[in-house]
Amino acid sequence: MNLVTGGTGLVGAHLLLHLLQNGEKVKALFRTENSIIKTKKLFNQFNQNDLFHQIEWVEGDVNNIPSLEIAFENISTVYHCAALISFDSKDEALLRKVNIEGTANMVNLALAFGVNSFCYVSSIAALGDLSENETIITEETEWNPEKPHSDYALSKYGAEMEIWRAQQEGLNCVIVNPGVILGSGFWDKGSGEIFTKIANGLPFYTKGSTGFVAVEDVVKIMYILQKENISGERFTIVGENINFHTISFTIAECLKVKRPFFYAKPFFTGLYWRLDWIFAELFFQPRRFSRATAKSLHSTDFYSNKKIKDKLNYSFLPIKEYCSSISSFYSKNG
Template sequence: MILVTGATGFLGAELIHQLTRSGAYVKALKREHSTIPSRIASNNAIEWINADINDVATLEDVFSGVTQVYHCAALVSFRPADKSRLFRINIEGTANIVNLCLQNGVRLLHVSSVAALGDSKSGKMITEEDFWEYGTKTHAYAESKYEAEMEVWRGIAEGLDAVIVNPSVIIGGGAGFNGSGQLFKLIKEGFSFYTRGATGLVDVEDVARIMILAMQSNHTAERYIISAENYLYQNLFKEIADGFGVKPPTIEAKPWMMKVGWMLGKFRSLLSGKSSNLTRDAIKSSITKSYYDNDKARKTFNITFKPLSQSIAETCSALQFK
């Protein structure tokens, strides 16, 4: 029996779609008031269970008969105000899943993030050998994903059978305008600015496909970067704009401009009580060039990634009339 946490999320829903399409039966965890994506809502191969990964008592019953766990549940946020929630959900929640997998002899696939790998060292490609490092300017989301991954490595040291995947920015129409979809929404609405940063991107279908291959393999105590291609934000924004048939951003957002924007947003948030989307961490990410090496996953699982130009075009098509 397969258990999937974070089952109603963008990645979790795609993973379940692929698992059940191949004939698997799945226990799917969701929060009580979460909306089940329409593409899997009427799937009879799914047993939906209301549970919280921070509620150990409830989780103990869920693990009955389970042999494999895909741990997709996580909070993604760059807002400093969410630090305590990030730690509780991403770190403590993962620790609970690890402990229950150990107690029940269950194989675990943990969805980490490239955020847990840290920044590039002297312009080199980032690989599975890299880890996030503590610094004076703590990035709460990256720290939470790093510490969550450390819980998995702690479990492995105690005998846990587990593999870890580190996806880069995941894109696909199923995200809607949430997560990476916010970027597509921004460009669709005529955003005029681009930054000099770069990052890795990957199609959600590829992430789910490689997760299944990793789970079904005999590999353990390994981690794999899942990233199709590295893109400059300027080029990414242009391709998204082309996909929507709108004018691409033409103005470079200099770091000083973004800092001014951050200060203005901070001031507005004090007056309105609403958090600003432009945070220090978001600014840092947008101007940093992070290039990820996908050789290990590509060679281990003998896979070819979907071209990002195709993924971007498909995502724009899916979101065109939303």
């Protein structure tokens, strides 16, 4: 039996679908009944309603140990996808609570219940920092604590430390570090917002770059790693390194809408995050655009996927073609 946390989010929902399509039995954590609706819609989108009803839903939370004890009964494999994603400085404590303490709770119970294998979904944000003579970020790039990191990155890095601690205590663990995950079904948050904003006429673009990957690739790789009993390693899961203006123009073309036309220079994004901070403080609103976000939009990071490609002889989906297929789903269901 497989346990999936974050089954009501992009990666978790697609993972549930993939596991069930491969004949696996699954349990999935949920916090509220309403949160399950999007997962159900995703299964409906792929005409897999019968599979959706095979999910054993367990009400629980990664910081609620009694609920986790119920969820861990008869579990052999865990996929820990649940996480808080936020770049608002006000969420620092909550990020640590959910991402670090929640992960510690998960591995502690996995050890207590004799789980065979544990797959943790981290992020490229938790990978290392390039030194002066380096140009490509890999799994071996060293984390530099002296360099600035977002609270989100720190929380994912801290969660990875809990994973490696559990590995030393006898739990078979593997970590995947995906780039920006593109996928259908969740249009109001994460990468889904990119499609929604561009469809609604997003005017701005930047010239930074990062790694992108299709959610189908992420869940397939996670499943293969567990089936092949690979542990004690981490893998960067990136299909392609792409400029932000290229990805935004591609999505606009696929959606058949006007593409972003205004280049937001670092000065502009720097001004915008400061104004956003002022409005958030004055009107007690959540941050919509943080300093970390502004910085990332102009960073030109390049990530290597060589390790996972060599390990599994894996071929990633082309991002441009994948954007076209997601855009089709968005036009029908967005």
